[in-house]
Amino acid sequence: MTDRMVRQLRAAVDAGMEVGVVCPSGPVVDLLESWSIRHLPLRRAYPSPPVTGVSAVPELIRLFRKLEPGIVHTHGTWPGVPGSIAARVSGVPGIVHSDHEPGVASAGSVGRRTTTYALGRLAAACIDVELVDDLHRVARPARARVPSDRRVALPVGIDLERFRPQRTTVGIARARASLGLPPSAVVVGTVDGLVPSHELRKLLASTRARVPHLDVHVVTMDDGHPRDGHPGDWATRGAASSDARPVAPTELDAIVSVGRRQEREELYPGIDLFVLPAVGTRVPRTAMEAAACGLPVITVVPRGRATSIAAGNQWIAVPDPSVDGLSEAVADLANDPARRGTMGARSRAKAEAEFDDRPALRSMLDAYRRLPVDRRSTGRSR
Numbered sequence: 001m002t003d004r005m006v007r008q009l010r011a012a013v014d015a016g017m018e019v020g021v022v023c024p025s026g027p028v029v030d031l032l033e034s035w036s037i038r039h040l041p042l043r044r045a046y047p048s049p050p051v052t053g054v055s056a057v058p059e060l061i062r063l064f065r066k067l068e069p070g071i072v073h074t075h076g077t078w079p080g081v082p083g084s085i086a087a088r089v090s091g092v093p094g095i096v097h098s099d100h101e102p103g104v105a106s107a108g109s110v111g112r113r114t115t116t117y118a119l120g121r122l123a124a125a126c127i128d129v130e131l132v133d134d135l136h137r138v139a140r141p142a143r144a145r146v147p148s149d150r151r152v153a154l155p156v157g158i159d160l161e162r163f164r165p166q167r168t169t170v171g172i173a174r175a176r177a178s179l180g181l182p183p184s185a186v187v188v189g190t191v192d193g194l195v196p197s198h199e200l201r202k203l204l205a206s207t208r209a210r211v212p213h214l215d216v217h218v219v220t221m222d223d224g225h226p227r228d229g230h231p232g233d234w235a236t237r238g239a240a241s242s243d244a245r246p247v248a249p250t251e252l253d254a255i256v257s258v259g260r261r262q263e264r265e266e267l268y269p270g271i272d273l274f275v276l277p278a279v280g281t282r283v284p285r286t287a288m289e290a291a292a293c294g295l296p297v298i299t300v301v302p303r304g305r306a307t308s309i310a311a312g313n314q315w316i317a318v319p320d321p322s323v324d325g326l327s328e329a330v331a332d333l334a335n336d337p338a339r340r341g342t343m344g345a346r347s348r349a350k351a352e353a354e355f356d357d358r359p360a361l362r363s364m365l366d367a368y369r370r371l372p373v374d375r376r377s378t379g380r381s382r
Contacts, residue, residue, distance in 0.1 A: 001028045003285070004357070005075055007159060009037055011361040012368075022063065022083075040067070054119065060086035070094060071368055081123040088126035094371030097123075097146075098131045098154070129367045152367050157357025158288045165294030165348060166269045175270025179256055185215045186334045189271040189295065191284045192222035192257060202323045203275075203330070204254060210331035217254045219271055221264060221286045268293035273333050273340055276300070276315075277326060283355075291315075292351035296343030298329050315347065 001023070012019050013035055020038035029039045043059060064072065064087055071094040074083035080097045087095045124130075130146045131154040176183050188207070190200070200218060208216050258267060264286070274290035276283070276299040291297055297315040318329045333340055 003158075004156065006031070007357060008073075008361065008364060010035060011365060013037060015365050017368075020067070020069070022060070054082050054085070056082045057086045057089075061090050064090035064092055071096060071371060073098070077120070081119050084123040084126040085119075094129075094368070095127050096129045096131065096367060096371070097127045099133065099146075128371055131364060131367065152363060154360045154363055156283075156285060156288075157355050157360050158285060158292055158351075160292055160352060160356050163265050163268070163289045163292035163351075165344070166265075167294065167344075168269070171269035175267050178267060179219060179258070179270050181217050181219075181256065181270065182215065185217045186211075186273075187217050187219055187271045188330060188334070189219045189221060189268070189274040189286075189290055191276065191286050192220035192259070194284070195277050197255075199323065200255060203277075203327055206323055206327035207330045207334065210327060211335050214334055216334060217256065219267070220255065220257045221267070222257075222260045264289060265293070268295060271295055273298065273330070273343075275326065275330060288351060288355040291347040292355060294344040294348045296333060296340045297347055298326070298333060300326060315350070316343070 001021075006028075009019055009021065009032070018038075020040050021032055022040045022042055024042050025039075032039050040063060042056065042063075060082060069092055072083060072087035072092045073096040074080040074087075075098045077099075080099075084095055084097055124146045127146055128150065130151045132151050133154060133156050173183060176185070176187075179187070181187060188204075195203070200220070204216065204218050208214075258264070261267070268290060271290065272295070274287060274295045274297045276287045276297055287297060287299075298318060299315055300318050316329055316333065318326055333343070
């Protein structure tokens with residue numbers, strides 16, 4: 001369960017709705033119960049392609065008919081197909097779906113892809129409202145299968161109260177200890193998975209060569225969300241970089257991966273600057289969090305791609321998508337603490353203006369309230 005889904009659940013509870021979560025048992029159950037959210041165990045998990053995920057439909061139908069929920073809200077393509085179909089068959093008055101991916105995709109034979117596509121079309125016909133992350137896809141019914149008049153833009157945002165500047169002496173020391181990094185290091189954060197590991201090592205080696213007096217380390221963070229950008233966009237074109245020397249073993253030790261740790265807000269104080277090396281139509285959640293925590297952000301704007309990501313000189317935009325081009329910008333900022341402070345303040349201002357998730361949560365609740373829900377039904381299932 002993603003951070004965003006947790007925030008949406010909490011918003012529904014705070015709005016006075018009775019909320020239940022249908023999912024297999026797991027570590028999130030204790031958190032849900034602490035918020036008075038009912039956990040409805042699912043024996044047959046379906047984080048699998050829709051073709052096989054439909055095997056969960058009979059169990060879901062029995063569950064929905066027993067609970068008689070007013071709204072069923074599904075998330076993602078694979079759970080969304082069986083969840084939406086089962087909700088419609090069960091007579092649930094309102095069905096909402098959050099579209100986190102560009103569309104139903106499936107590998108395999110032609111027959112499998114055809115079946116998957118047909119199931120996607122069937123599920124789309126069951127949905128009353130689709131909440132779409134990407135603003136550019138709201139008015140593309142042919143691609144998304146759900147008519148545009150049933151689609152609501154719900155841009156990704158973050159909790160600005162949870163992620164806020166905390167670069168105190170104590171906060172930095174605690175974060176560095178958690179990351180296993182020395183207090184004197186200059187720490188560069190980045191999004192895990194956007195850059196191949198060998199290119200990340202090249203970036204670190206090139207940066208260290210430019211500022212040999214600094215102890216530079218890299219921390220990679222995974223936000224767990226699919227990305228529609230072009231991973232490795234700058235790195236692929238940077239393959240011809242002049243920095244072709246072998247990577248020393250000490251440089252391998254200087255890259256720390258924290259994966260999908262939930263307490264990321266406690267780690268950002270230990271990071272000095274953040275690098276967003278590939279820009280798609282959406283900013284990764286971890287980059288939003290870093291900006292909200294007051295970290296300066298360096299991003300690559302590939303040639304020919306229009307973007308407003310670095311508008312207003314809030315973030316550093318690097319037009320050169322090579323390892324050398326990015327490492328130069330990283331080294332310059334690593335060597336200038338005063339500029340990092342100024343850029344960090346602008347990052348926070350950008351986060352407050354563009355990354356606040358509260359408007360999206362209000363839009364979600366408004367979408368719920370517009371549904372023709374049977375008022376005799378008191379339950380709410382998600």
